[in-house]
Amino acid sequence: MKLTVVGGGSTYTPELIDGFARLRDTLPVEELVLVDPAADRLELVGGLARRIFARQGHGGRVVTTSDLDAAVDGADAVLLQLRVGGQAARQQDETWPLECGCVGQETTGAGGLAKALRTVPVVLDIAERVRRASPDAWIIDFTNPVGIVTRALLQAGHRAVGLCNVAIGLQRRFAALLGVAPADVHLDHVGLNHLTWETGVRLGGPEGEDVLPRLLAGHGEGIAADLRLPRPLLDRLGVVPSYYLRYYYAHDEVVDELRTKPSRAAEVAEMERQLLEMYGDPALDEKPELLARRGGAYYSEAAVDLAAALLGGSGSPYQVVNTLNRGTLPFLPDDAVIEVPAAVGGKGASPLPVAEVDPLYAGLMAHVTAYEDLALDAALRGGRERVFRALLAHPLVGQYAYAEQLTDRLVAHNREHLAWA
Template identity: 90%
Template sequence: MKLTVVGGGSTYTPELIDGFARLRDTLPIEELVLVDPAADRLELVGGLARRIFARQGHAGRIVATSDLYAGVDGADAVLLQLRVGGQAARQQDETWPLECGCIGQETTGAGGLAKALRTVPVVLDIAERVRRANPRAWIVDFTNPVGIVTRALLQAGHRAVGLCNVAIGFQRKFAGLLGVSPADVHLGHVGLNHLTWETEVRLGGPEGENVLPKLLGEHGDAIADDVRLPRPLLDRLGVVPSYYLRYFYAHDEVVRELRTKPSRAAEVADMEAELLRMYGDPSLDEKPALLAKRGGAYYSEAAVDLAAALLGGGGSPYQVVNTLNRGTLPFLPDDAVIEVQAAVGPSGPAPLPVPDLDPLFSGLVANVTAYEDLALEAALRGGRDRVFRALLAHPLIGQYAYAETLTDQLIAHNREHLAWA
């Protein structure tokens, strides 16, 4: 089995390598290729990756290359984890929206749209190269904004599935609170990427006992702290929102916070510099503890599970993925990309049935889906008016004066990445 990671020079990658090494019986990789245009980072990450494999007794071969064509040639699966524009672009995404009193964040709001505009054309170009190299290869997208990027891939006819680590994080958290194995926790996870709620927590599978009321009753304070929302709100909702819902439920509070502290991009940039220094140490042969603060917890386990299921070698029977709606949420178009539990196998994901959503949640999902439609159109076709329409449609913006100003700011800060600007 050959697996390729595009964006292999990311500081995330050792987390992925550690999972591949530990879970080699689930996903028996013979050749792992790390592709990245940044040769200096790739050398450091590739060296650590080989040492991790050696320490854990993995016999697979690791290749590091900047040649995308060679990297994807013959690959059974390709994982995408790239960041167009790097941390410098993320820093901009998280700062200029704040000038209008809007959230500065890399996956939602104006910053998320900027990332989508930079990313979608690049990802589609990579996917075309993958298709020419091996039309049967699966593309697993971990590149944000996952929902929009995955929809672009599926709309272009690629064999693609989107992946996020929010669900597996909740699964581990709830398992710890309940004193059970993570494999025993089945989430009623529903919504869009970075706009999801845990509406059920069942033990043993989709038909098991729903213990969410027990979790909220006995551990509501801990869960509320984890998602950074008030306990009384969780009690009133009767569900557990992902921490990304804080941008919607406590927008003004978050804006005030973001204006008074260093951006997450600045924090990550400092961490990345230290991580790369550590990766260059030839005695380091395991992922460092600092990597846990970088983000992406449990990403490797989710990626292994998904790739194994898609390639027919195993993996969990049910997994939370980003895939086509196809009637799962009846108030959305069939070609919308949703994030839900699905049965995953070599033919791809098949979403499990979802109980009717409370209008409190379905209304927001429908609104953000409409924004994502417009965002994808802007990413594919360009043009100032398309950018404005997407921003005006986003529930975190919604006012024409803000949309006008943010459109100009977005284009000004991203001109080098926008072929049409």
């Protein structure tokens, strides 16, 4: 089995490598190709990857290259973990929206739109090259904004499934609180990427006992603290929202907070500097503890599980993924990309039935889906007016004066990445 990681020079990659090494019985990788244009980073990460495989007795071969076409040739699955523009672009995404009184975040709001505009054309070019070289390969997209990027891939006819680590992180958290194995916890997880709610937590499978009320009663304070939302709000809702919902439920509070502290991009850039220095140590043969603070917790386990299921291995039959709605949520278009539990196998991901969604959540999902439609249109066809329309449609922007100002800033900060600008 050959797997290719596009963006293999990312500091995330050792998390992925660790999962491949530990879970080799689930996903028996014989050749792992890390491809990245940044040769200096790639060699550091590749060297550590080989040492992790050796330490854990994995017999697979790790190859590093900057040649994308060679990297994807003959691949069974291709994992995308790109950051077009690097941390410098992320720093901008998190900064200029605040000048207009809007949340500055890399996947949500105006910053998320900027990232989509930079990313979608690049990902589609990569996917076409994968299709030419390995038409049967699965593309697993971890590149943000996952919902928009995955929809672009599926709309273009690619064999693609989107993946986020929010659900698996909550599954692991709830399992620990309940004192059970993670595999025994099934989430009633519903929404769009980075806009999700846990409406049930079931033991034993999709039809198991719902223990969410017990979790909220016994551990509500800790769960609320993790989400940085007030405990009374969780009690009133009776669900566990993703931590990304804080940008919607406490927008002004978050903006004030972001204006008074260093950006997450600055923190990550410093962590990356330290991590790359560690990766260069020839004695290091395991992922360092600092990597847990970088983000992407449990990404490797989710990726292994998904790839194994898609490739006919022993991956879990039910997984939370990003895939086409196909009538699952009747208030959204069939071609919307939703994030829900799905049956995953060699033919892809098929969403499981979802209980009727409370209008409190369905309304916001429909609003953000409309924004994503416009965002994808802007990413595919370009133009200042399309950017303005997407921003005006976003619930975190909404006012025409803000949309005008944000459009100007977005184009100015991303001109080098926008072919039409």
